[in-house]
Amino acid sequence: MIGARLRTARKAAGVTQARVAAVLELSQSTVTKIEKGQTTISADNLGKLVEFLGVDEATAAELRKFSEADAAERQRSRRPAGPLWFGDIPDLERRAREIRSWTGERLPGVLQSEQYMRALFQGRANVDDLVEARKDRQRLFDHEGIREFLLSESALDRVRATADPLMALDQVQHLLKCGELAGVAIRIVPYAADLYVAPDFTILRLDEGDRVYVEYQSGKLLLHKHKDVREHWDAWAVLDELALPVEESARLLAGIRDRLDAGLAGQA
Known part of the structure; x- marks a missing residue:
């Protein structure tokens, strides 16, 4: 178990919890x-x-x-809570070209900052596990490939309108950092596009063929x-035709960041 080995390594180094x-x-x-093995440690934190x-x-x-083995075991243990295939989604995301x-x-979820995740999961009994599982999915950025995300301007407004401006600022800064990663593109579909597409979907291009992961309010589907x-x-x-270019989307995000920053400075 990774937890016991980390405890042994910590004590050997003479370091406190x-x-x-x-x-x-x-x-x-x-x-x-x-x-104690009650929650996982993210790959980033393990490296630190x-x-x-x-x-x-x-x-x-x-x-x-051992960390990868623990994460895989926890993923398998979560499968009964939803469709049997859902536990395979993180693996498909990491393998996708x-x-x-x-x-x-x-x-x-793969673009959410930890502060934003914790706000979403507030009140749940297993917040740490939920956050670590979502951060584990973000390991898809460790693998080469094209990762393109189209977000509606409405989704950004929901972040900006949160009651916690510090959390909103952290999330927007996180989006800007994600957009700087190799192979990652974040583009905004503006209100002016006057488009409604439902539901949310993700296309995964795999060696064995394309798959589509679709999310409805009532559940999730994997289509092939x-x-x-x-x-x-x-x-x-x-959507691709209507979305702003990467550079213009980054400027829009930077503008939101600057307004949030100015608002916080004004409260100081």
Whole structure:
């Protein structure tokens, strides 16, 4: 179990849980849960911890291996809560040569900042697990390929209108950082496009053929039939035509960031 091995490495380095929590910017209770195997540690935090503890490369490789095994086991254990295929979605996303994603009224989980996630999951009993699972899906950015996201301007307004301007600012800054990653494009479909496409969908281009992941209010579907896939590529073509270019979308996001920043400065 990765938690027990991390605890052993921490104690061998003579480091307290409180110090680890400070380095990883987590609560000490979360560090305790990680060491007890009650929640997972993200790949980013594992890398930070390995570097901080100064473990040798062989131990670091072993820790990464056990971390991946723990994450896979947790993913399998979550499958009964939904359609059996849903547990495979993160794996499909990581294997996809291309990802084309459209969301009309929300931000996709893979583009959410941790602060934004925690606000969404507030009140849930297993917030840490939900956040770590969503951050694990963001590992798709560690793999080469095209990742293009089309967001409606309405989705951005929902972020901007949140009661917590600091969280909204953090999320917009996170979107700008994601847009700078290699192979990633974030484009905005403006209100002026006067377009409504439902539901949200993601096209995954895989070696074995294209798949479409569709989200409805009532559930989720994974489509593979040629007719279904073709219909969503056609919908994508319409959205692609209406979306702002990458540079203009980045300027729009930067403008939202600057207005949020100015508003916070005015409250100081």
